[in-house]
Amino acid sequence: MTGRLFPSRRRGQCVYPGAEIRDLAGRGTRHAARVALDSQVKVAIEVGRTRLVITAGVFLIAFLVIAVRLVDLMAVSGGRAPESVTASIPVARAVVHRGDILDRNGVVLATNLPTVNLYADARTVRDPDDTAARLVSVLPDLPFETARARLASGRGFVYLRRNLTPREQDLVNRLGLPGLEFEAAERRVFPQGRLAAHVLGATNVDNRGIAGIERAFDDRLGTDNRPLRLSLDIRVQHAVRQVLAEAVERFQALAGAALVMDARTGELVALVSLPDYEPEHYGAAPPEARFNRATLGVYEMGSTFKLINTALGLEVGGYRLTDGFDATHPLRMAGFAIKDFHAQGRWLSIPEILVHSSNIGSGKMALAVGGEAQKAFLNRLGLLSPVSIELPEAGVPLYPDRWRPINTVTISYGHGIAVTPLHLAGATAALVNGGVLRAPTLLRRAPGTVPEGRQVVSATTSDKLRQLMRLVVEEGTGARADVPGYRVGGKTGTAEKATDGGYRRKALMPSFVAAFPMDDPRYVVLAMLDEPKGLPETHGFATAGWNAAPTVGAIIARVAPLLGVAPRPATDGPPEGLRLAVAGGDEGVGEGRIGGARR
């Protein structure tokens, strides 16, 4: 077919363009014209033919270029075809301009919601009085005078009201007033209200973080739209906050703080400071509500420090549980007489010192170990450096510059050094989890990953401390923190609040730090109350054993099922070895009676 339609040219026979059409195939036997030309004409024709070929070539090239470009533009899009394809499919663009904050289970704790701002172009407002009056009729909380003044200002852009609800926007729209405009905006909302206020912090009207996680991760939330996942569990947070709020109310305390921390990873599952605030109305909150007592406030923690002192004695001092110190008489030092609140008036073994919370025994043990070693040990536990947490509200410990013997003694029972409750919880977690200190964190770690930690005490010491903490709850001051089945262990601490140049006997800061289950601690729980009052049912006492300890017990009873800790039928008391250690302190069994024999 093509052979018939496009017969090959017999080029040799064509002398000038067009000559070939006269001798197409199938035209019979007609012969091609054979014209003889003399040389001059022949040369002229050759020249003309060459020019024609060149012109045709140029045209051909031009058309080719156009064709190539057309293909390029239409089919290949100038080499950017894949880009233009992906550009035409919109990537999942973020709905809002600030990332969400989620709890560990994905519950939204903070998010931006699209809203509209109402503004006015005052130059086009016809009648400011009438416009303001109509506007106030649909937005009753907008003061008439303010609205009128702004509408009469004559400026091109003046905000009337930020963050209208869709209903309000509709009402304003229906007024049909000239000069009123809407502007698309976003507003940070905290759906869980004040539940995690001190962790989340707050944002200002421009949605910039001004406190808490919002401030610490302001850049990250503003640039990266992926949600930020916290270690908090909102159910646990609610339970802790509710129990603490009940305790604060019941004991008429000024304030309270409580936290639940994963003993193995350092993740904070709940962190509550009361009083708290609505994050959306941060500016209106009083300063004491804004103050984060769990991570920013530094307090003398009182006898809970005896845990650390006991760890110091066992780890650095090399004492055994059967060693002990004489607590018969008050310890006189630098003009002070250090007495025991629960005075036993006899020689006490190390477990007894902890169980009966003996200041004298603790002081003597710290003195025996030495001030330098004590300071180094506290530093190793991170108690002398600012608390390591993602919040901007991180407290800096207060401790004496010169570490005199009297400081060694008072610090042994938690006075003369002020740390945040989070410091203490972190150190306690290290003491019970096998001796590894991990920085507390508010960010969720991938399940199963355990961050790098620092071995601060040996596993043996940690094991002994676990037994001792359990003993305090079973037989000592922390009895009201016990929850059957969860093997709670802990230590009470009641500090007197310091004023200028002394302590107020009646103003107490009881706290209780606990861990559970004690044979393999999963969580550390700490509760602290500020100036609780004695109640008739507590026999007028306002010490930790009567308020902070039962608070921790109630927290554990509420949160342990949520945290998936299985209760176990209670076993009968601590292991045999410990019973013997306590018994060893009784009169008549005189191993290392005074001062404690060092190994």
Added chain:
Amino acid sequence: MIRGVAILWGGLVLALATGLFLLKYEVIALEDELAALNRAIATDREVIHVLRAEWSYLNEPGYLDRLAGRHLDLVPVGPERMAMLAALPFRPVSRPDKEGSGAAPEPLAPRVLNPGRADAVPLPGRKPAMAPATLVTLPLMTLGGRP
């Protein structure tokens, strides 16, 4: 012959032009549809975002707590209400040597909804009727050294 070629080319050009014309309009229609879909997706995403916030708001534990307290007779689960599967006693067995129960009880016919039909649904069986006197509870298995 030349006319045939010309007609062929002309026809081709016409067909191509018509095809291109139709294609162009189809592409425009598809692009409109795409834009509409994208707008719908964006709207849906925004709505989902708002609904997620609302869901979180309505699931605030304190609110659920109040609702549960008002409408339900539920209390928080305490440790005393929890048991491990391993702590459950084993199923009671009958003792064949006891008098009066020489033969095992007759197995009950399986209970079926719509028996004999294609949409038959098996139902949970009734508890076997056994006289309490013939039962003993085996002692608990001690697991891991703990009762």
